[in-house]
Amino acid sequence: MNKVVANAQAAIEGIKDGMTLMLGGFGLCGIPENCISALVEANIRDLTCISNNAGVDDFGLGLLLQQKQIKKMISSYVGENDEFERQMLSGELEVDLIPQGTLATRCQMAGAGIPAFFTPAGYGTEVAFGKEVRYFDGKPHILEHAFEAEFAIVKAWKGDRFGNLIFKGTARNFNPLMAMAGKITIAEVEELVEPGELDANFIHTPGVFVQRIFQGSNYEKRIEQRTVRPRN
Amino acid sequence: MNKVVANAQAAIEGIKDGMTLMLGGFGLCGIPENCISALVEANIRDLTCISNNAGVDDFGLGLLLQQKQIKKMISSYVGENDEFERQMLSGELEVDLIPQGTLATRCQMAGAGIPAFFTPAGYGTEVAFGKEVRYFDGKPHILEHAFEAEFAIVKAWKGDRFGNLIFKGTARNFNPLMAMAGKITIAEVEELVEPGELDANFIHTPGVFVQRIFQGSNYEKRIEQRTVRPRN
Amino acid sequence: MLDKNGIAKRIAQELQDGWYVNLGIGIPTLVANHIPKDINVVFQSENGILGMGPFPYEGEEDPDLINAGKQTITAMPGSSIFDSATSFAMIRGRHIQLTVLGAMEVADNGDIANWKIPGRMVKGMGGAMDLVASAENIIVAMMHTNKRGQSKLLRQCTLPLTGVSCVKKIVTNMAVLEVTDKGFKLLERAPGVSVEDIQKATEGRLIVEGEIPEMSL
């Protein structure tokens, strides 16, 4: 039971042109920086990326966009990215925008073997076009389906050889959900520890969901909106 | 923001004859012992109880069954309880048996505002009678609905005044799911601490889901099947 | 006429002790600066934190602790961190007592549009559609008119909707209004703003009944 691979290059083995990937993170917080770099380097193309955001022009998924490696983005919010907007408005990039809670639950249900569920989010909007509507307790809901993704790539704070993960602060976000949802899940961690070092009672992602793990390096952890208050 | 009540008697205020309750626990592990005693004492009747098991003859929900306070049980497994079997076979007790994963997910979805979902569990069995069947990826699934419960009663290891909870070991089980699902959620804890004492990064149940909390007393924590191995 | 902080201050008066509150990006974020001293509210940010505190002191920013606007934040004692599915369980499951968000347009039946201008701006809805579809108590914080002076309170939204018949109350730089079956009911005027000013700036049906008091801030 040793899921450790050497590095990001080894971790992304098997990711091919045209595949669907889930990538954890919210904004630039908790994104798998090492694997994104490896995907850029390997120049894998025509990717469908399920990720809450699309990074910024020169960081996160923005790096894949720059190289035009992404065919389709499935996200909830894609502001703050000029290159993205350009590719989308010009039609080069296919974009599926979906409500953030629906995005999260579609990941969660993918990992949980629940193929479809009803949610109130998006009823009466263009998100509901072509979707089944059903009333529960007098309120309209739409039918949404679990995602399918060949690979999920997540970033954790600490992880062990068995794939158990813990996240730090709001860098958790979509990461544990996507970890459950990938057919193959790759976790890059800031610190790789031995089994038993993480308290079994406080594991965020049980190892069963993770197939490959490695200790990443040179995390930049860029801050998108640095906001502070004066010292008195 | 102080959700602390004095004791179990105060915590169950407002629970009335005929109501639907969720009660955490798996077997006798992680059951809200103090609140069950208070319900027995208050002699509240005609209850519908959603709980994975029904206790044993003289402990857990068995205590409510002895006094015939339960009208209907919604559970996945009810063995190991003679009085239960007697009441069920004689028709005094209504019983709805449902697959354990469906039970868990119906609780989880109740708390999450998802009114219905498709699951493969129970297709082709009597569990599926009268339920909508739909195929996903060539496999049959049945439509299941989120529960509704006026009160959820859970047992945690530690909790703070804001209602944040952590559980210990497999006493977690259904507790965090039911905590999310109750219109009013009561948490009894072994140790009540001040906000800030529990690490925000390792809270199992965020306080928003809990309306009342108290430090329980005299926990018996009875073991159902004491199994040991020889010392060498 | 109120400025953005004035709008936030007026909305802060709606808060009740013990409430869990989700504040959207923009004017809603400012509400946190005006909480009355005698009440406690807990702020939820949909990226996964309950008990959001003020911005950090310079040098104490943590890249792993941000809000939904991607701003660096702090966490209050008693806060909790969770994943995005749990976060939206709180929202869809109606565990949050108040949602405050901005809008481009609101219709007099409570419809709201705030995520897209076809062909020009498509940032996405983020968590707004989940919030408006589920929240029982939604206040919109916005300017009464857009940059071209056109009313943002309409008979019908012209932009793609975020949610239908969901907005309950609107606080603008000019007025406080409630959404009723018959349209926007005028509740309060901003200081120095007349009922006529509001009527002129409101395209949707406006209900004016009796004396309309001025806001007390």
Place this chain on the structure above:
Amino acid sequence: MLDKNGIAKRIAQELQDGWYVNLGIGIPTLVANHIPKDINVVFQSENGILGMGPFPYEGEEDPDLINAGKQTITAMPGSSIFDSATSFAMIRGRHIQLTVLGAMEVADNGDIANWKIPGRMVKGMGGAMDLVASAENIIVAMMHTNKRGQSKLLRQCTLPLTGVSCVKKIVTNMAVLEVTDKGFKLLERAPGVSVEDIQKATEGRLIVEGEIPEMSL
């Protein structure tokens, strides 16, 4: 003829290094005692633990650490604890490589019945319906015949079903069988058991092709 431990021992041979395995109550539980030394498997118990270890030493029982059979257990290094929804996410989401469970009846199309005898015994299905509906690899561990000597391998189940067309393999005290389109295919005989013995004890369609080897234990 095998005893219960023999059945467990034979099933243990099916395990592969790195597998996550869910063992049901009864004979399946015994499988954990026979894991080949050179492989590592992780046991999941559906009440919420991955990495279940052996029973505790006397005096070290923890009431807060049990398995789905309500037995006191221990946790291995690298184990994890989770709630019941996450546990069944593992199961329904096909993250578990093998499920071993007991049965009252199995039909030759893979149907299984193991939770109810109408009017006589209704303990409930527990997690069995979720397990059989989702698992890609299900082995049934049971005696070939019931206490009255009647076959438990049937043309059709007579008891209420737990799942349809889901069982892949059956290990009994007499044989190892695979469920195929055409019925039970006999793979191995237990020591001292003849093909004729098995044919007599099997009510469902039995396929015997070529020489049937004896199990090597």
